Amino acid sequence: MKKLFLAVLILVFVSAALPQEKQKVVDVTGSATIEVQPDIMYWEVRIQDDHDNMQSAVNNNESSVSKILEYLKTQGVKSEKVSTSGLRVNKNITYYDPKVKKYTVTNYIYFSVGDINMYSKLTDYFVSFDNVYINSTTLAYSGEIETRKQARINALKAAKEKAEMMAAVFGKEIGDPIMISEEPVYSSFTNSMNNVYTPGDYSGIDSGPAFSRGMVAVTAKVKVTFALK
Secondary structure, three states, X not given: OHHHHHHHHHHHHHHHHOOOOOOOEEEEEEEEEEEEOXXXXXXXXXXXXXXXXXXXXXXXXXXXXXXXHHHHHHOOOOHHHEEEOOOEEEEOOOOOOOOOOOEEEEEEEEEEEOOHHHHHHHHHHHOOOOOEEEEEEEEEOOOHHHHHHHHHHHHHHHHHHHHHHHHHHOOOOEEEEEEEEEEOOOOOOXXXXXXXXXXXXXXXXXXXXXXXOOOEEEEEEEEEEEEEO
């Protein structure tokens, strides 16, 4: 019995030591992009007051924030689509520059609208304040999830087609997929316009269209390993 057990061990050891034939595979990547028209606009608005008297700065800031929130309400922007950062007060160092005010009070308002045509109207209102700045407006698409699913399917089809073409060059065919993974897409889905205005920089709607809606891209990228036969 011991001799039989020893023989089995030797057989297993020899089998493990023999070189195993490596499976033949083909690795490919596939990508697909679907362009869609944006239907959501995200806003970031900064309300900033610089003053030597902290309470005056706070009062002016809160007044502007209240007016903006009320205005958004009258324009049909739902309350759940609006948020604020809350009041922030910074004390500035004024030793080296007497022009610098002692205090800076800021608050941020974030909101989104489904009607992109409101852009000019909202912009005109915001820049009518001396202490309000548009930090950014960002375009997005409400159907991004479903569109990305289709882009992913298209990317997989592209990967398969590429693998078949590469295998055919060597007279081979592809087998079943061994591994499928999604690759990161580093480009942002949204199209950030980053419109930043300071008092006096904006001449109003008479200057012509402030922006072009354009298109935004939904991209998916995959990596697939196929058996090669």
